Amino acid sequence: MNILLILIPCALLLGIAGLAAFFWSMRHGQFEDPDGAAMRILIDEDEDRPRQD
Amino acid sequence: MSYVAPSEDWTSVPVETRFAVPEMHCAGCISKIERLLPEQAGIRTARVNFSAKTVSVAHRPDMAEPDLIRAFDAIGFEAQPLHGAAAVQRGATLKRLMRALAVAGFAAMNVMLLSVSVWSGAEGSARELFHWLSAIIALPAVAYAGRPFFASAWKALRAGTTNMDVPISIGVSLATLMSLYETATGGRHVWFDGALMLLAFLLAGRVLDEMMRGRAASGAETLVKRTAPGAMRLAEDGASQWVAADDLRPGDRVLVAAGERLAADGMIESGTSRFDLSLLTGESRPVTLGPGAAATAGTLNLDAPVTLRVTAVGEARAIAEIARLMESATQAKSAYVRIADRASRLYAPVVHLLAALTFAGWMIAGAGWHQSLLVAIAVLIITCPCALGLAVPVAQVVVCGAMMRSGLLVKNGSALERLAQADMALFDKTGTLTLGRPEPSGLNALDEQERAVARGLAMASRHPLAVALRQALGGAQVGPAVLDEIAEIPGEGVHARWQGKPVAMRRPTADELAAGPAVDDLTMTVALDLGGGRVHVIRFADAVRPDAARALAELRALGLPAAIMSGDRADAVAALAASLGVPGQGGMRPADKLARLEEEAAAGCKPLMVGDGLNDGPALAAAHVSMAPASASDVGQQAADIVFLGDSLIGVPRAIRAARASMRTVKENFGLAIGYNVLAVPLAIAGYVTPLVAAVAMSTSSLIVIANSLRLRWAVR
Numbered sequence: 057m058n059i060l061l062i063l064i065p066c067a068l069l070l071g072i073a074g075l076a077a078f079f080w081s082m083r084h085g086q087f088e089d090p091d092g093a094a095m096r097i098l099i100d101e102d103e104d105r106p107r108q109d
Numbered sequence: 110m111s112y113v114a115p116s117e118d119w120t121s122v123p124v125e126t127r128f129a130v131p132e133m134h135c136a137g138c139i140s141k142i143e144r145l146l147p148e149q150a151g152i153r154t155a156r157v158n159f160s161a162k163t164v165s166v167a168h169r170p171d172m173a174e175p176d177l178i179r180a181f182d183a184i185g186f187e188a189q190p191l192h193g194a195a196a197v198q199r200g201a202t203l204k205r206l207m208r209a210l211a212v213a214g215f216a217a218m219n220v221m222l223l224s225v226s227v228w229s230g231a232e233g234s235a236r237e238l239f240h241w242l243s244a245i246i247a248l249p250a251v252a253y254a255g256r257p258f259f260a261s262a263w264k265a266l267r268a269g270t271t272n273m274d275v276p277i278s279i280g281v282s283l284a285t286l287m288s289l290y291e292t293a294t295g296g297r298h299v300w301f302d303g304a305l306m307l308l309a310f311l312l313a314g315r316v317l318d319e320m321m322r323g324r325a326a327s328g329a330e331t332l333v334k335r336t337a338p339g340a341m342r343l344a345e346d347g348a349s350q351w352v353a354a355d356d357l358r359p360g361d362r363v364l365v366a367a368g369e370r371l372a373a374d375g376m377i378e379s380g381t382s383r384f385d386l387s388l389l390t391g392e393s394r395p396v397t398l399g400p401g402a403a404a405t406a407g408t409l410n411l412d413a414p415v416t417l418r419v420t421a422v423g424e425a426r427a428i429a430e431i432a433r434l435m436e437s438a439t440q441a442k443s444a445y446v447r448i449a450d451r452a453s454r455l456y457a458p459v460v461h462l463l464a465a466l467t468f469a470g471w472m473i474a475g476a477g478w479h480q481s482l483l484v485a486i487a488v489l490i491i492t493c494p495c496a497l498g499l500a501v502p503v504a505q506v507v508v509c510g511a512m513m514r515s516g517l518l519v520k521n522g523s524a525l526e527r528l529a530q531a532d533m534a535l536f537d538k539t540g541t542l543t544l545g546r547p548e549p550s551g552l553n554a555l556d557e558q559e560r561a562v563a564r565g566l567a568m569a570s571r572h573p574l575a576v577a578l579r580q581a582l583g584g585a586q587v588g589p590a591v592l593d594e595i596a597e598i599p600g601e602g603v604h605a606r607w608q609g610k611p612v613a614m615r616r617p618t619a620d621e622l623a624a625g626p627a628v629d630d631l632t633m634t635v636a637l638d639l640g641g642g643r644v645h646v647i648r649f650a651d652a653v654r655p656d657a658a659r660a661l662a663e664l665r666a667l668g669l670p671a672a673i674m675s676g677d678r679a680d681a682v683a684a685l686a687a688s689l690g691v692p693g694q695g696g697m698r699p700a701d702k703l704a705r706l707e708e709e710a711a712a713g714c715k716p717l718m719v720g721d722g723l724n725d726g727p728a729l730a731a732a733h734v735s736m737a738p739a740s741a742s743d744v745g746q747q748a749a750d751i752v753f754l755g756d757s758l759i760g761v762p763r764a765i766r767a768a769r770a771s772m773r774t775v776k777e778n779f780g781l782a783i784g785y786n787v788l789a790v791p792l793a794i795a796g797y798v799t800p801l802v803a804a805v806a807m808s809t810s811s812l813i814v815i816a817n818s819l820r821l822r823w824a825v826r
Contacts (some may be wrong), residue, residue: 064242068219075215084206092159098136 123153123167126177128188130164133157141184149180164188167764173339173351194484203319209254216250217305223806224302228801240292240299247301251285254308257315273453273498276460280489281308285714287486288442298483303490303803310495310811317502318449319507321522338366340372343416354422362420363412380415381721384408385573389461395573407723411572431699434727435748440815447523448775449501460492467794484796490794490803492786496810500778503818508771511825516754517764518739524750527734528768530715534664534761535706535732538675538682542689544756545721545740547577547633547649559639561590562607566614566637569603574612574635574649602635610640634812658689658758663762669717674702676724702728719761721745736761763825770824785810 079089133139142164146155150171158165166177181188214503223239231239233709255278262278263270281304288299339353340363346696349364354372362378365371381399386408395411398404404417406426467488471481505522512519519525536542555563560582567579568589583793592605592612602615617636621644661671673693675682686693697705706728709716718725718732721741729735729748737749746752753760789806791800798806 064223067222068246071215071219073209078211079208082207089158092139092157095136095139095159098426099140 122170124170124172124559125165125167128164128166128181130162130181130186130188132186133159133162136603138186142186149183151176152180152243158826165663167464193486199702203316204313205399206207206257206316206319209257210309213254213305213312216246216254217309219246220302224299224382226798237292237295243299243301244289244292247285247305247509248289251281254312255281258308266581269301271457271461273457275312276457276464276489277307277493280304280463280464280486280493281508283482284486284490287482295797298800300800300803301488303800303807306804306807307490307493307495310499310807311493311811314498317499317506317580318522321502321505322517338372357419357422359381359419359422359687363417363419364414365417366414367410367412370409371404371406371417373417373419374403374426375417375419375421377402378416378418380413382413382415383411383755385411403487431723431726434699435730441581447501448526449497449507452497452779456497459488459579463492463790463794464488470794471796480796484793487798488790488793491789491798491806495778495807496782496785496814499811499814499818500782501775504774504778504821507818508641508767508821508824512764515760515763515825517760517767517825518752518754518816520750520752524734525768525771527715527750528717528765529772531554531669531734533709533719534669534671534716534717534719535709535728536671536673536691537663537722537725537728538673538677538685538695539651540612540721540740541654541719541725541738542673542685543651543653545651545738546580547574548652549574549581549647549649550580551645551647552581554645555637555639558590559637559645562592562612562639563614563637564589565592565607566603566605566612570597570614575603577649578614578635578647595677607640610639611638613638617644623648652686653685654756655760656757660758661689661691661760663759664765667762669765674705676702676722696713699724699727703731706731713766717761717765720749736764763826767825771821774818774821774824777817781813783818785813
């Protein structure tokens, strides 16, 4: 049963990490424009091309 | 991507203004706005939010809104400034609920993990350890995630009423406190998992519900915003200065440029131009006004600059009157009680009573307060409306998603409920039954080269017929021809040179008109002299929407007889009404339409109003439920509950079928939830429900309700 002493904190920590990640992404506006992100991938910006020396 | 124009000197701190740009459709639009807008003078960055169809523009502090709108215009987009924090606030509520849901979900899963070990037979010190761990997770989680319910229940209790949140709050807090006591005394059953799972399911319902909760905005605010935010005031010495609309006074002289909207009611002093009065009358045809004529705020000056003597500002303007009508109409509509609230009004007292009776019953039977309380908690947890809380929002979210895919944008959940009840349909004419834009005929006679020249000419003018011509020719493979010496003469047309030859898009002469079939309306024809020696006379007419007759027939089959209410001339309305086979009434002002709707409501009917113009705004707001085409004015779109995309009217009967299907499913869901209670409550009262049974029962009933609602994905036909 001693393994529980490691596993339970592990499980909780992972869960809290997920929760923290969700809170972080909400605060930083990751859900502000879900449709825009899907569109922006299609924009061909010239300055984003690999540099050709 | 934000792009900073390299050439400009940025010493002052830029100011940010938000604009609505509804015409963004693709990645190309995003990149065009974000790349080209900062290249305009005074604009630093532009950031598109595609989901909200808004653009945040950072610009120099001395730039006024019209300058920015002109900058949008220069890159080919129509922008509307956004004020007010209503949308921001609504987003904040949703975010708070999402955070609460995340915490409840996280805690429920972890506590469930521990509970499963206990149910599988953990005994003695291991069980106590797990209980304590559960308590450590659950107490802060319940305190955090339960706040929306506690706050609402407290508010209801203080007002001396009860709502669904009262039994939820009592159930959750009693279960948590009792479990804490059990944990401390080494008891067998704790309810932490039940309390948290309950919160998680209910919050999921609340989040979905919040997504469906429409803005309470009536659209009246937008209506006033449709007037110009300010005007060029002319001083006595002839100098002009931009002043905000609020600072205008009656008696001021203002200069209104072509393409500008009026900020105040006034009388024209000098200049003659044509005005788009559709704001007030719904009539799409422009009206020529000269010196001495009265013009109202919000009308659009089409051709030439005019000087205006201001006669009314602010609340005295004619447009403010429509806004007031809309405001009062919206207040009347907010009296509608949503089906979920009606259900909870019946349900909450029953739950209280059952739990109290159970407690009393077990006490009388001599079970002792400890066991009696445990059983009463089991009753509260079991009866707590998990499935009931999900029954309405899941069905509505699913059906709205399906409707959105077929071009029907539902603004709030209660609109679906009201639409399912509608028993008659009232249509506006111009822009609703008809397309609301002049459609040219006779373009087929043009060859490819002539089309290119015609497009070049049409692009030089902002006259409605030129815009219509441009749109009609836009689909052609040829681009506009390059023209020289372009000159637009107001009221006459556009003249230019193409490869040295004179070309024109102008008013037709009497001879040219005599050559073709008779024309009843001279303002709806143009002559195209395209350098080929031949003059083409193009006639424009406002075409009836495709499928209008079929849509009206389907509505009749659904039990919604239709009628036309229009501000247009009575004979034009009568002709359309006769061709569609429905009764029609013309010459109605906004207040007349409102009065007709109030009459119908008083007679016990539940009218569906379909309209588009600003003059339909009060009627859209007052009707039991309302729809508007996407081509509608933004006030029409704001005031309507549902907006349909595309030219076809078939969306109207389709929306009604979908709404009725969603109501059927909601009722089935209620049936399922109540059936579950009928089975589970006697067990709970008898004391057979352990935390394990409650967990299984709660999740099964919720899943069944969700699965039943998902069938609605295919309900929009």
